[in-house]
Amino acid sequence: MLHPTIRRAVTGAAVASLAGTLLLAAPGAAQGEAPSETGPSPAGSESQIDGATDALEPAPRGTRIRLRVRNQDVRGLRTTRTWARKVLVDEGVRFDDNDLVRVRRDGNLVRGSEKRKLRAGDAVQLVAVDRVVKKRRTMIERPTRTRTVSRLRAGQRKVVAKGRPGVRTTTIVKTRHNRSVVDVERTRQVTRSAKPRKVLVGADPHSVPGTAHLNWRALANCESGGNPRAVNPAGYHGLYQFDSGTWRSVGGSGVASRASAGEQTYRAKLLYKQRGRSPWPHCGRYL
Incomplete structure (x- = not known):
């Protein structure tokens, strides 16, 4: 040119x-005559x-623009296209719908329909977008559930179901622009539920459900000074000062002061299950 x-x-x-x-x-012309103006x-x-x-x-035809493909150097070219994507097609650049085609004008990002109207001096950039997905699995510890039964010896344990641990899957998605990470997203999902380990435990023959948390020692100290052989002249016996009728109502025989301390506490717990603190109007507050 x-x-x-x-x-x-x-x-x-x-x-x-x-x-x-x-x-x-x-x-x-040879004689010096002027040529005719109208001839x-x-x-x-x-x-x-x-x-x-x-x-x-x-x-030259077309609009002068600048083009940068991914991380390549910027180069100038002329185009008759008004849409940035058409420019990339004309230049033989391969891209897909995940990639970003950006247009900058005077240093500012052009948005919306203005991207379809290229002007002289515009910069067209193709940003390659890809996502890297990784999955990580972790174990969920199996819980243990115990149940007290009377058919086993006191304290004896028997596993009736082994259970299994669960699995939690963490999915990590990294979004990259031109191979540089710009965003990381993590999601967690339980992909396998844990099944509990089931254990049977032999019950103490003197145990009564719902009474183990109470302070029976404090009640005994208040009622009898902690003496299982204590006898009150009014007819009350033992650690918890049972009268004969109350003692028999919870399965006792004879009088409470002649039973072991363990049996007296067991019968007191049965009484509590029936009537609460009311049998000990003064000392029941220590339970």
């Missing part, structure tokens, strides 16, 4: 040469001018 200054010089020279040819070909043009003069003009290269 010729530089505009050279092209003008070539055109001027061609016109001057053509004008000299016309003067020589005009009648009376017909010499044959072939217009075709010579057209040929000289056609020999010049046409002016």
